[in-house]
Amino acid sequence: MEMGRESRWEKDAMTVEIVFALVTAAVLAAAVFGVALALTLVLGLSGSASKGVLMGGVLAGVAVGIWRLVLVLYRFDVERRKGH
DSSP: OOSSSOOHHHHHHHHHHHHHHHHHHHHHHHHHHHHHHHHHHHHTOOHHHHHHHHHHHHHHHHHHHHHHHHHHHHHHHHHHHHTO
């Protein structure tokens, strides 16, 4: 692949990949938080126990979301550099 200016197709592909990475990261983060929320509801937790589980869910959700975002964009970059 030529290292000069990117074609319109390459820019569009990059935009689609970024949006895909953001959407899947947000969905995965929401799912992880949803599990933590479901745990607090099913187990009937309240007070500081509930806050702790929910905070853990938020932190885990953010971590998993960032991991997904980086993974998708890294894979795209590797494939782009290969010229596929």
